[in-house]
Amino acid sequence: MNExxxxxxxxxxxxxxxxxxxxxxxxxxxxxxMAVTLGIYYLTPWIRWDRGPNLPDQAVLVDMANRRxxxxxxxxxxxxxxxxxxxxxxxxxxxFLFTSALxxxxxxxxxxxxxxxxxxILVERWVEGDRNARVRLWNSKWDVRKWRLRLTKWxxxxxxxxxxxxxxxxYFTDAPTLAVDLVTGNAHPIAYTTMAILTFTTFFFGxxxxxxxxxxxxxxxxxxxxxxDEDTLVVGYRDWRGEPRGKLKAAxxxxxxxxxxxxxxxxxVCPMGIDIREGQxxxxxxxxxxxxxxxxxxxxxxxxxGLIGYMALKDEAAERAGGHxxxxxxxIFRPRTILYTTLWSLVGVAMIVALFIRSPIxxxxxxxxxxxxxxxxxxxxxxxxxxxxRNKHPDDRPFRISxxxxxxxxxxxxxxxxxxxxxxxxxxLTQRLYITAPAGTSGATAERSDIRLWISDTVGNDRISADxxxxxxxx
Numbered sequence: 001m002n003e004x005x006x007x008x009x010x011x012x013x014x015x016x017x018x019x020x021x022x023x024x025x026x027x028x029x030x031x032x033x034m035a036v037t038l039g040i041y042y043l044t045p046w047i048r049w050d051r052g053p054n055l056p057d058q059a060v061l062v063d064m065a066n067r068r069x070x071x072x073x074x075x076x077x078x079x080x081x082x083x084x085x086x087x088x089x090x091x092x093x094x095x096f097l098f099t100s101a102l103x104x105x106x107x108x109x110x111x112x113x114x115x116x117x118x119x120x121i122l123v124e125r126w127v128e129g130d131r132n133a134r135v136r137l138w139n140s141k142w143d144v145r146k147w148r149l150r151l152t153k154w155x156x157x158x159x160x161x162x163x164x165x166x167x168x169x170x171y172f173t174d175a176p177t178l179a180v181d182l183v184t185g186n187a188h189p190i191a192y193t194t195m196a197i198l199t200f201t202t203f204f205f206g207x208x209x210x211x212x213x214x215x216x217x218x219x220x221x222x223x224x225x226x227x228x229d230e231d232t233l234v235v236g237y238r239d240w241r242g243e244p245r246g247k248l249k250a251a252x253x254x255x256x257x258x259x260x261x262x263x264x265x266x267x268x269v270c271p272m273g274i275d276i277r278e279g280q281x282x283x284x285x286x287x288x289x290x291x292x293x294x295x296x297x298x299x300x301x302x303x304x305x306g307l308i309g310y311m312a313l314k315d316e317a318a319e320r321a322g323g324h325x326x327x328x329x330x331x332i333f334r335p336r337t338i339l340y341t342t343l344w345s346l347v348g349v350a351m352i353v354a355l356f357i358r359s360p361i362x363x364x365x366x367x368x369x370x371x372x373x374x375x376x377x378x379x380x381x382x383x384x385x386x387x388x389x390r391n392k393h394p395d396d397r398p399f400r401i402s403x404x405x406x407x408x409x410x411x412x413x414x415x416x417x418x419x420x421x422x423x424x425x426x427x428x429l430t431q432r433l434y435i436t437a438p439a440g441t442s443g444a445t446a447e448r449s450d451i452r453l454w455i456s457d458t459v460g461n462d463r464i465s466a467d468x469x470x471x472x473x474x475x
Contacts, residue, residue, distance in 0.1 A: 016138060017211055017273035019121060020131035020265075024292025033109050034118050042163065045170035049073075052394040054425045062172050074355065075392065079362065086351040090344055097340035099227040101332045102310070103234040107220065108287035113205060113213050116164070117271065120157055120206040127153040131268055157207045158199070165198030211272045214285060221282045230313040231331050235286050237266075237277045237308050240320045248301060259303045266290035266308055276308060361399070361423075362390040363455045365466045372471040379439030381472050387431045389455065391423035398458045399423050401433065405451040407443030407470060410436045420458070435470055447474030 047059035049072055056063065061070040069076040069084075076083050098105050107114060128134045128149050140146055169191050170178060181187035182195075205213050214221065228234070242260030260277070267275045269290060272283040276290045294308040315325035368384035376382055391397045400420045403411055411419055414432035423429045435451070437443030449470040456463045 014212060015273065017271065018131045018134045018138070019271045019273075019289075020268040020293075021125060022265075022269040022289055022293045022296070024289075024295060026288035026292050030109055030118060030287065030289075034115050037110060037115050038119065042167045045167060045175040051075075054394055056174060058174055060171060061174075064172055077362075077390070077392065079390075080358070083351060083355070086347055090347050090351075093340055093344040093347065096227050097337055097344060099224055100229070100232060100340060101337050102286070103228060103232055104220070104224055104284070104286040107214065107218075107285040111285075113218070114271075114285065114287070116160075116202060116206040117210050119160060120210075121271070123156050123160070124153055127156070154203075154207070157203050160206075161199040161202035162195070164202045165195035168198055169194050211283065214272065215283055229336065231334055231336075233310045233312050233328065233331050234280065235276060235284065235288050235291060235308065236280065236311045238306070238311070238319065239277065242277070242307050259298070259307050261297070261301065263297055265293040265297050269293040359462055359464050360392040360460065361397070361455060361457050361462050361464055362392070363453070363464060363466050364388040364390075365453055365468045367468055367471075373473075375473075376436070379444075380436050381439075381444040382434055382436045383470050385433040385435065385453075385468065387433050387453075388428055389421065389423045389431055390428045391425060391457075393425060393457075393460065395425045397423055397425075397460065400456045400458050402454045402456070403435070403451055404454065405443070405449060405470070407437060407446070407449040407451070408441045409443055409449075409451065409470060410438070412436070437470065437472060443470055444472050445474075446472045448472070 044060050045058065048057050049059035049070075050057055051070070055075075056070060058070065059072050063070065067078045095106055124134065128137055137146060137149065166179075166182070178187060178191065182191065209217075242258040244256065244258055245260040245262040246257040248261045266277065267273075267290075269292070270276070271287065271289070272285060274281050274283045276284065288310070291308050291310075295305040298305050298307060310328075311319070311325065312331050314331075319325055364387070366386040366388075368386070372383070374382045374384075387401070389399050391399070398420050399422075401411060401413065402419065403409055412434040413419060413421060414434065421429065421431055433453075437449075443449050449472065451468055451470050453466050453468065454463060455465070
């Protein structure tokens with residue numbers, strides 16, 4: 001009888017990746033981007049910005065309590081959410097642009113998962129050594145030395161995760177005040193909960209999941225193909241130059257051997273653990289560290305650089321025939337990328353224009369629906385409205401209310417004999433407004449009359465309007 005074999009497993013166990021240290025222009029670029037992005041993330045909440053006595057002095061603040069967003073001299077109110085939508089659109093177009101031109105450069109250089117994973121690998125290399133030392137440690141038994149190194153590494157990772165979670169919540173309230181409250185135990189439980197969640201996710205994603213997040217959790221590797229075409233510059237292996245592979249000594253006697261000496265340097269430095277010589281793969285994040293590693297080897301053996309490099313599919317035939325690739329700028333500046341750049345620029349310009357022409361005062365008018373109107377003792381018809389007057393100035397401002405309409409109407413403010421009300425600085429005031437049409441006038445007899453309310457800031461000379469309707473008897 002034949003033995004019944006176990007069915008193959010649906011998922012393969014993860015093989016840990018231990019990338020080797022490499023130096024070169026792309027690795028240096030990644031170091032600079034990591035330093036700049038982490039510096040911006042950790043330090044921005046501590047930048048002060050004087051906005052006056054009634055506003056927070058934190059340069060970048062998401063003020064959930066007062067429903068506002070502050071970015072240096074810019075203040076975004078809830079009704080101006082279109083600015084946030086515009087930024088998201090610009091981010092999406094920018095991602096499309098860079099992917100169309102240079103593949104997954106966002107993933108390889110600026111994605112938070114990549115940046116924090118780079119930082120965690122740097123700590124791992126500092127504590128446990130470079131690739132060979134880490135591989136030996138992984139395969140060794142759990143002794144005192146291994147426990148000491150692992151606990152040291154995990155402790156530093158945990159501190160980085162804690163700083164990451166702490167920096168995030170500092171964006172939502174005054175950073176120095178919250179820092180003191182966190183240390184003294186007086187912060188809100190939500191703050192501690194958010195810090196704990198972000199600490200764990202940073203520790204786990206950057207320390208243990210790493211390439212698994214990019215391969216399985218992130219949808220972008222599966223979407224990027226729609227953003228790329230044959231002119232897109234991606235990291236690739238020039239197999240027509242490198243094959244057939246062979247050892248360096250064999251290359252001295254075999255004239256048919258390619259430039260690749262099968263040293264595995266490109267594989268050993270890859271943070272995703274792939275072999276770029278096998279062609280384009282979903283796992284490749286276009287970090288270009290394999291280019292640095294290969295160029296270093298080519299320099300040592302006296303071969304020209306570029307065995308692994310940025311290349312476009314459209315140039316492959318020319319290069320195989322011994323020709324020269326198209327100029328890099330012709331790949332980058334083409335109709336598709338120009339279209340993305342134009343759309344990105346138009347959205348940016350529209351946001352800047354909207355930012356400068358927006359009014360520092362605002363009004364929202366809500367007519368009373370139950371009842372639509374009230375008939376007074378003298379036969380006149382009165383409608384009631386709720387005004388939400390918003391003053392975005394840092395000081396109190398008097399708002400004068402007036403009306404324009406074909407009907408003859410009278411205005412009255414609840415609690416005020418004049419048609420003027422003081423709106424506090426940087427606040428919204430709710431005010432009751434009564435509009436009355438004398439008996440027998442067109443406003444009283446018509447079913448509906450269009451009206452326009454005008455709100456004037458008598459100090460700053462700003463003026464805005466809001467259209468609404470006056471409801472009459474309709475007789």
